Amino acid sequence: MGNILVFLEQADRRLRPAALSAISLSRAIHKASGGKLLFVLIGDSVGDAAKEAAQFGADGVLTVEAPALKHYLAETYAPIVARIAKEQGATTIAGCATSVGKDLLPRVAGILDAGVAPDVSGVVSAKQFRRAVNAGNALQTIEVLSDVVVVSGRQTDFPRAAASGGSSPVTAVAAGAIDAKGAEFVELQTQKRDRPDLTEARVVVSGGRGMKEGKNFAILEQLCDLLGGALGASRAACDAGMVPNDLQVGQTGKVVAPDLYIAVAISGAIQHLAGMKGSKVIVAINKDAEAPIFQVADYGLVTTWEKAIPELLAEIKKIKSAS
């Protein structure tokens, strides 16, 4: 096998947590395949993030900088990753299955005519990977047959890598001609939240359609804050406009795997379960004893949230003040 090229996401001069998951994935592949481990960072100013990346024991960190690369675009980033992979003799191209990774890596594969192992949860060998399919109801072992392997890792299955010290050489690589192919980044509509990110929180409290109205989520937010958790939601709650769409947990939303997941007034449709079944401990609060969510819950409480959540807040406050 040849070398491994890992695409690392960065923002605000820092590596993103997803980059650390990508490093974990690449270390697992590196163990199986050997070769050089190379990181690549792309943007308008990635020097600081590259310095950070240099502490993870890679054989080299490559940076590609240009003003036109300020905003991520698959059209401009993919040819750069593909070109560097060729120049560096990389036969594995890895990244994290974030909304950027899922957009970028298959385009890189299309350019290189390579097979993709998307959103994998485990590394079997340099060319074989395990991944969840059918809304998490089956596990597939997939082999990439082409010489070049493109692979993205599911963030919750690859814990953030720890720095191994040392300092990898950082090399600037020319961006070359940049052609956005008629694509243009316009804006990112986002809400700053004080709570931890859904995909990284140790505790997630999610509300469903049974919360009835957006303003009722305030009480779940109180619970989040008490537990240092993040707020999530079912699709039904997002679609009803109770909370923003980027809080959706599930097959089409975020995949989360916290230590504690509390599902409130969520029925437990397979598409929702696909996004939270990997949680260590699952609590379900639902007034319907037959709700499917109870089949995956470690602890189930059959009651309304109107009754349960105020009590839960009071009880947790009690133990927090006692400790």
Added chain:
Amino acid sequence: MKILVTAKRIPDPTQKLKLKDNALDFSGANWQLNQFDEYSVEAALRLTEDGANTAVRHGQVTVASLGPADVATQLRSALAMGADKAIRVDAKDDELDASIVAKTLAKLVEREKPELVLMGKLAADNEGNDVGQRLAAILGWPQATFACSIQVVDGGKAVLVGREVDAGVEVKKVQLPAVVTVDLRIVSPHAVKSGRTKPEFAYAEGPRYATLKGIRAANTKPFEQLTFAQLGVTAKATTKVLKVEMPPARQAGKKVGSVAELVEKLQKEAKVI
């Protein structure tokens, strides 16, 4: 606008999966159109009509699928919704991978010359989420994946796409021709702005149902059947599924009688608070 929509059949996601010889057993599967593809059919229809008068189509919506003869059922359902024409490329489900599908679609694009390829962001069975991006790469076209809104701008020369990304919604503008893959919310009431439909017009949530008239009309609409050989596709698979297993089942836990008991269990037994 001329739009090519891609369609894949998937087994009904609510059916229990069965295994046979380390692979999924589809002998008892109820096939249906992948929901995300159904949403892209809906989006294509909204892009080529005035919402107040859906009887007139401005442009053309062609639906294409790779698969065995039975796929005709799913293609007909798209025609019944209002698409104008269907193409089936004959293939066995298990000989396809993302690369073969993308290369075949590229040939269809050469032939049909659409201005827009609309696809589901993923197939809800295999969850690959990669065919659209590969196709865009092969064609050298721009791409806008995970679309939750789409608006025709610049006199029909470009589309403004809202993309559901991890941090919120990214707005991306792409010149046509382009590949757009759609997410769930593309079927919400104001998600598609064709320029023809009045801005205040609200569609019903979700994909439209086929009317009786639509179902009858579907039987007379053009339905082309092609082979890889006719299209000149010689691609080999780049991936192979070696085996499929059931994940370890999660043990259903216990019901607790009160909030106090729940908190005690979380603290003393599970040790998570």
